[in-house]
Amino acid sequence: MPLPRATRRAVLGAALASPFIRPASAQALTPIRFILDWKAQGPHAWYYVAQSRGYFREAGLDVTIDQGEGSAAAVTRVMSGAYDAGFGDINAVIQNAAGRPGEQPVMVYLVYNRAPYAIISRADGPVRTLKDLEGRQVGAPAGSATARMFPALAARNGVDPSKVRMAAIAPNLVEQMLVQGQVDAVAQFSGTSYMNFVGMGKDPEKDFRWFFYSDMGLDQYSNGVLVSQALLKNRPEAVRGLTTAINRAIQEVARNPDAGIAELKKVEPLTDTAIEKQRLLYMLRAQMTTPETGTLGLGDLSDKRLEGAIGTVVETYGLPRTPGVRDVFLRDFLPAREARLLPVVG
Template identity: 35%
Template structure:
């Protein structure tokens, strides 16, 4: 009888081993700022390749609902670390000076915001967006950055009529000519319009970075000072795993999309592969990244972004560079080179 019980215990041990291993890893709740699609396939790749496990972490990745929601949800304790556009983040930090937020790395060196109109329509230059109707969700990153883009291009932001719509209806408004244009991340809008029958030649895309916002950063890795103080190794490990996943996905695009499909079975491989390529080309790979490696935020450039956001939104006191960001959680430079 003793022998039988011992045998059963030994047989059951492998079944409990994964649960025990997970219990020994530090749990981290991570959120992207939008739906889990091609540009974020590197998160799924980091999971599949075991990069979080290597850091002793049990990371749960969820989708987001727009960058403007991220600082609100982060402050409410909904998650521990997240991706976020710096512009709505800076605005939130200015309007909530007692916030506990802290950027600990850079995900996208270039800004993804854009305004898109029909190529067969009357709007042929940025200045003609004045007085027009643009459709976007209220929390949309492109909409959040639009006032900065508008002012730099001589447009009164107040002249634009906004049509607030659910994310799944944004592109429909342009296809059906119910709006003059839409805003959003170019990686989202361009391919979503294509899926609705409006291919890239039928779109006229005004990328913000090509119209005055070339110095804007696109997406930072955000946490809170409290979480970072209590869990410094978890923050350091999450940042390292994310950047390692981004580097892996840059060089292994198809494998990253398959990892995404493993998490999201309904993934359209062709569309999301193209979306990922666009993100890698337009947002990740830049002269700055080639020079400095992934993850680096430079103070002079960030100061320009802070000043531009302050002016566009007529904000009061803004966070300093040191208050907004720290690089002490980044992995060594050799690990970050693309």
């Protein structure tokens, strides 16, 4: 119901004083085209919760969510103008900030504080160390951030990446091709493959070897909410509304994962709710709940650590310039720290 004129004046005055108040009834909704990094899975539940429960609308936004083709590809799609915002990889942002400064999307809310990148091989296969990848084939989805960051991992571990054959694989075939021996290893998000192996009746711990980038000298950040330069410059209030709505939904899903998976099921009726709940909890515990998020709150990051990550990407790819922290990440639109502290995930 529309607010009385006097009430609208009062609300508008409050909105000018507080950027968090944006009643949809007092202004037209800002359309936002939002792309995910992947097909809809458990760790995407909060985006659909924010949409279905009206959190985006309360923030003055009309958000359309599309599934993606890789976390690095999501960055490219936002930079191209096809999307206004998305969920993508900060390391791809760094590369674009170095090569095409002023055009790159900027991350405004970091979700995966610990990168979930992993090289995975079969326990009974020939790849027992990273060095064993030389002369062999590694499969990865096109647009994979894990594959894009492999040269950096190789440089840290004495592996010649030119001797490793990278094969593009359809996203739904990655784990299957590894299990069938059609590739010697895969470069994939750990949470994606871990639960896909479970769904295939495999034991992820016993049947496979896991080479986690974060355990092998590559302390990178990973995926988060990123926005286009146009949205940042022309609709800063929409950026703030986006981070506020998503943060609210993340907190709710962390407290009640079943409710988040129920929303996901509405979007993808064929969702295996048991598998996707496990995948959601895996990412919450392994990639989002860290000592750093306990101190800074989810969404924020350490400038010093990001500077190191930027240096790693610049050195690995021989980039023409070293972007600054604010070329890559802006904390200007984050909700208060207290609102971003994750509850203990059971």
